[in-house]
Amino acid sequence: MFLKKLKLTNFRNYADFEQEFNTLKTIIIGPNAQGKTNILEAINILATSVSDRAERDSNLVSWNNEYALIFADIQTKDDNLNIALQINSSGRRKLKINGVAKRAPQADLLGNFFCVMFSCEDLYLIKGSPSVRRSWLDSILFQLDIKYHKALQDYQKSVTQKNALLKNSYESGMSRKALKEQLDIWNEQIINFGSEILIKRLGFIEEIKVVAREFQKNISKGNEELDLIYQSTVTGITSNIDQMKISFKKSLEESFEKEIARGQSVIGPHRDDLTFLINEKEAKSFASQGQQRSIVLALKLSELKVIEHRKGEIPVLLLDDVFAELDESRQDFLLHNLPPNIQTFITTTHISDIQKELLENAKVIKIESGKVLNLVG
Amino acid sequence: MKYTKPLLKLIEQFQRFPGVGPKSAERMAFHLINQEMSQLEEFSKAIIEAKTQIKKCSICQNLSSNDPCEICTNYERDKTTICLVSESKDLAAIDRADFKGLYHVLGGLISPIDGIGPDNLTIKELIGRLGKDDIKEIIVALDSSTEGEATTLYLHRILSPLCNRITRLGFGLSVGAELEYADELTLSRALESRTLIS
Ligand SMILES: Nc1ncnc2c1ncn2[C@@H]1O[C@H](COP(=O)(O)OP(=O)(O)OP(=O)(O)O)[C@@H](O)[C@H]1O
Ligand SMILES: [Mg+2]
Ligand SMILES: [Zn+2]
Numbered sequence: 413m414f415l416k417k418l419k420l421t422n423f424r425n426y427a428d429f430e431q432e433f434n435t436l437k438t439i440i441i442g443p444n445a446q447g448k449t450n451i452l453e454a455i456n457i458l459a460t461s462v463s464d465r466a467e468r469d470s471n472l473v474s475w476n477n478e479y480a481l482i483f484a485d486i487q488t489k490d491d492n493l494n495i496a497l498q499i500n501s502s503g504r505r506k507l508k509i510n511g512v513a514k515r516a517p518q519a520d521l522l523g524n525f526f527c528v529m530f531s532c533e534d535l536y537l538i539k540g541s542p543s544v545r546r547s548w549l550d551s552i553l554f555q556l557d558i559k560y561h562k563a564l565q566d567y568q569k570s571v572t573q574k575n576a577l578l579k580n581s582y583e584s585g586m587s588r589k590a591l592k593e594q595l596d597i598w599n600e601q602i603i604n605f606g607s608e609i610l611i612k613r614l615g616f617i618e619e620i621k622v623v624a625r626e627f628q629k630n631i632s633k634g635n636e637e638l639d640l641i642y643q644s645t646v647t648g649i650t651s652n653i654d655q656m657k658i659s660f661k662k663s664l665e666e667s668f669e670k671e672i673a674r675g676q677s678v679i680g681p682h683r684d685d686l687t688f689l690i691n692e693k694e695a696k697s698f699a700s701q702g703q704q705r706s707i708v709l710a711l712k713l714s715e716l717k718v719i720e721h722r723k724g725e726i727p728v729l730l731l732d733d734v735f736a737e738l739d740e741s742r743q744d745f746l747l748h749n750l751p752p753n754i755q756t757f758i759t760t761t762h763i764s765d766i767q768k769e770l771l772e773n774a775k776v777i778k779i780e781s782g783k784v785l786n787l788v789g
Numbered sequence: 790m791k792y793t794k795p796l797l798k799l800i801e802q803f804q805r806f807p808g809v810g811p812k813s814a815e816r817m818a819f820h821l822i823n824q825e826m827s828q829l830e831e832f833s834k835a836i837i838e839a840k841t842q843i844k845k846c847s848i849c850q851n852l853s854s855n856d857p858c859e860i861c862t863n864y865e866r867d868k869t870t871i872c873l874v875s876e877s878k879d880l881a882a883i884d885r886a887d888f889k890g891l892y893h894v895l896g897g898l899i900s901p902i903d904g905i906g907p908d909n910l911t912i913k914e915l916i917g918r919l920g921k922d923d924i925k926e927i928i929v930a931l932d933s934s935t936e937g938e939a940t941t942l943y944l945h946r947i948l949s950p951l952c953n954r955i956t957r958l959g960f961g962l963s964v965g966a967e968l969e970y971a972d973e974l975t976l977s978r979a980l981e982s983r984t985l986i987s
Contacts, residue, residue, distance in 0.1 A: 478812070502810045502811075566935050569934075570935050570939075573901050573935065573936070574901075576901035576902040579901075580901050580904065593907075593946070594907065594943070596942075596946075597899070597939040597940075597943045600942055601938055601939060
């Protein structure tokens with residue numbers, strides 16, 4: 413995939429940004445807080461529909477404005493793709509793809525454009541909270557599988573309703589029988605959507621695990637065996653959907669009293685986690701700073717491979733300030749394991765953080781306070 | 790700058806309307822206070838009149854100016870089939886799709902987050918009707934949202950001892966679709982292809 417043109421209107425600190433890209437590499441340079449990441453964020457939204465930085469859509473709209481626009485011209489393997497996304501501060505969105513208005517701006521955006529974002533925050537993948545790892549899985553699965561987004565949305569709605577019910581029942585002193593009857597109707601949907609989510613997550617992990625293991629082995633010169641294990645709150649997860657539903661139901665039944673006591677839904681993919689093992693030891697507790705960086709690097713390269721494999725398109729790579737975090741050998745490893753014709757956007761505060769090799773044939777954009785200063789190269 | 794209290798109160802009133810955000814609420818409030826007093830009196834009269842003159846049919850719970858309503862008293866309608874809808878506007882949509890049976894308006898969907906449980910719906914009234922009339926089929930025609938789905942499941946469990954044939958709308962309605970926006974053709978196909986709830 414190749415992003416040929418990006419236009420932003422009232423997006424974050426850009427009143428009006430317009431750039432055409434015709435080199436494989438684009439370096440975005442500028443001091444802190446000038447808007448470098450904001451550009452990558454806009455590109456990433458086109459692929460994942462979400463931003464991991466914005467708590468809500470209104471944060472993406474320039475202050476005191478009603479809506480933001482992201483407009484992109486993209487070259488896919490055998491076609492042109494044009495995306496126009498309007499994000500209203502009210503939270504509503506509008507989407508046009510190739511000029512055609514879409515009915516479901518969130519879901520219909522997915523599956524058109526693909527990218528992999530690698531930023532400093534990804535280093536929290538290993539030691540951060542489980543929600544960081546779940547969001548990582550979700551952002552990739554949104555791109556890979558359109559149905560995943562819908563299932564997750566419906567799942568989350570059902571969990572929210574169930575939590576409200578548990579809370580209301582406590583306050584209103586509802587009878588056990590009435591509560592059970594009403595919990596059942598939400599649990600049934602939680603089981604259906606939740607099992608679909610679990611199956612898709614497991615399938616993805618099986619796939620990326622193989623690739624990541626190979627990368628990790630190579631970064632560590634054969635010393636490190638990486639493993640990924642999906643830790644579910646559901647006991648007895650399997651790759652068979654009917655079996656999964658049975659396991660899910662059983663786990664919910666076993667936790668019935670616990671959920672009532674906590675007033676919260678505690679079983680299901682919204683509470684699951686992912687464990688990384690290096691030579692059979694949990695990376696969360698044992699991996700050094702350097703090992704953590706290697707794992708994340710291996711995961712990101714694998715993410716690229718899996719998307720490319722499943723979608724038949726090379727995703728666009730967004731590198732947000734990562735070179736300051738990677739030593740020379742890891743930088744080398746990253747560069748030498750990328751597909752040759754991948755489009756890459758790189759942000760940095762200091763051009764000196766970036767290897768000479770990367771600067772060759774790169775377009776450099778200087779950013780200051782949401783404006784492009786001048787173009788070099 | 791903060792708005793003066795009476796203005797804030799008015800804006801808040803509008804914000805309670807379905808689908809109205811803070812910005813539109815502001816616009817509506819400003820529009821109102823710029824009107825002539827006589828016009829505002831007419832407006833508030835219309836609201837009160839609507840509220841006092843529109844009744845609820847004591848049988849099907851539909852909004853109507855007569856009690857019982859035109860549908861419940863119409864001898865030509867099929868009294869053995871009853872279609873459950875969440876709101877009067879859904880009833881109107883299904884009636885346009887040429888359904889000839891009776892209706893029952895539930896008055897919402899189960900949604901704990903909005904404080905709506907089964908007791909807030911007109912389920913008791915429905916069960917009362919089932920005892921009296923000879924109902925052969927109940928069609929549950931609710932939105933295919935998570936709330937619609939949950940309500941459908943609940944109704945099925947409560948009603949299955951009382952009726953042998955409980956169905957739901959068939960395919961043709963897209964997932965997550967709201968009934969009131971479906972066109973007549975789609976709705977009449979969905980009615981024709983209705984399936985037993987299992
Ligand atoms: N909704 C918004 N409206 C206007 N400005 C915003 C909005 N959201 C963020 N900003 C501004 O954008 C700037 C941050 O941009 P960004 O995160 O892209 O910085 P950066 O150049 O990547 O900095 P760093 O080098 O520190 O990562 C801040 O100045 C912030 O005030
Ligand atoms: Mg940044
Ligand atoms: Zn009636």
